Amino acid sequence: MINLDFMPSGPIARYTARLFVTRTLAVLVSLVLVLMTLDLLGESGKILAAPGNGQAELWHYVVLRVPGLVARFLPFSALLGTLIMFAALNANSEIIAMKAAGVSAHQILAPLIVASLGVAAIAFAFNETVVVHSIRALQVWSDNDYRAVPAESDMxxxxxxxxxxxxxxxxxxxxxxxxxxxxxxxxxxxxxxxxxxxxxxxxxxxxxxxxxxxxxxxxxxxxxxxxxxxxxxxxxxxxxxxxxxxxxxxxVDPTEQDFWTLRRLIAELEAAGRQTDEARAGWWHKIAAPLSTLLMPLLAAIAAFGLARSGQVLLRATIGMALGFAYFVVDNFSLAMGNVGVYPPFLAAWAPFLLFLLIGEFVLIRSEE
Structure with a gap:
């Protein structure tokens, strides 16, 4: 009899969701620490060159820079975390045990999709309440050659x-x-x-x-x-x-404005007869970017299915990573085309998401067969 339940059993769902969240957070923390260190090494000379700047200003730079790094690399961390999780499950034959118990590939992925929805919601709230303000403050500070600027939120x-x-x-x-x-x-x-x-x-x-x-x-x-x-x-x-x-x-830089302020600015641009393609594409991308975490378990699923003893786990993990990289490249390219008016704003923000959703689903079905 075919199991038509969307979710697997409760213990399996909690187990895989916990693995997904913990592996994603571990990769994210590691990436942010490494990238923040490298970034600080490159900018510390400019920061300390400004009169009066010292160690406090270096820490201030870290505080402003970290939220942007977290927002940018969260989807990539979800991809790597899922690949690490699936490679371990496959190597320990846990995937085989789940499928032998009648759990389908889609059911194995279902808890990860639900968990990634929660991650996406948190990421959206974090972006709109923290990231946009830190990016704007950092941009103002760097444009002023890291000299002191008035502490105003709308700078x-x-x-x-x-x-x-x-x-x-x-x-x-x-x-x-x-x-x-x-x-x-x-x-x-x-x-x-x-x-x-x-x-x-x-x-x-x-x-x-x-x-x-x-x-x-x-x-x-x-x-x-x-x-x-x-x-x-x-x-x-x-x-x-x-x-x-x-x-x-x-x-009007979409990365420096929150969702609702950007919507108001788009209306003001339209009233003034100004071009709004870049602002509209950025507005739609504020939703599409956090939701890209939903794609990562699907694109990484190729590493989960197949026999571990076939010796192709590393190859399948590499293919999953390549699919994830391809998504980020296509997403940046599409957004750039939307900014210059080549693509309609909605298409520029959502076409990569829908395209790789179909690619991931196709690869999953082929892998399950």
Missing amino acids: MSNIWLLDGDDLIRTRNAAGTGQSLHLSQITVYERDRGELQRTIDITSAAQLPGGGAQGWRLKGVRTYDAAMNLVSSKPEAIGFKGITPERFTLAK
Whole structure:
């Protein structure tokens, strides 16, 4: 009689789910420790080069960098953890014992899929509450050459704005709407593409009535290229007609915005007639990326089935790892195509997931046969 139950028995389900979670966490911790060490070795010189920085700033860098590493390598850790688990189960003939007891390949994988759903839910919450803020803070800090920056949660950095022929670069911006203020600004005034003046501004805040009325600029230093002359003013009025939304919408990075804020920014971009493909693809990918952990047990299942004494366990594990690597390559490629508008945003985020879901299911069915 064919067993049509989705899950195996309770002890088997708990046993395989526990193995999946513990192996995944062990691989994740190991990867993050190694990668964080290598990353810190590469950045420590830049961090310590900033005046006043020391050991505390190195630890601050670690605190900001680790969440991003965890989010990026969690699916890969799930893949390696599942491969390690299946290789051990196969080598100890536990897979054979389960199948002899009437447990199908899909039932063996079912507890892993349920566990990976829980991991995906935790990963999504972690990404939207911790990772986006740490990535934004780290980006602002690194763009400022690891010098001290104001501790504001809505900080943005390295914003470029085109105003007619002029280019405006804002190294730091904080706040929204009427509370938006800028610092470390450089204006490149051009005439028919030729640079006429370079203006360095310490800070800028909106005049009463908003940016349409102009901005109060402080610490203005102007270099006139035609006259080879430098002049300074403690204060000036400028940027008339430039609303704060032009700065906040000039740089919308999905990795630095949480799910709901990004959705609001997409609506604002649409209202302003701006291109939204990159933001939409990133918005959909915020869901697809954590769910990629569901694929890893399926792609790694090729290492579970087949006789261990056939001598092909290592080969099957290598094939499973290659399938996982292929998914990450295709996912990054598809997202890049979505960012430039070649793929529709929804397709760019979800096509790799659906494609490798079908590939994994096909390989599983063939392996079971």
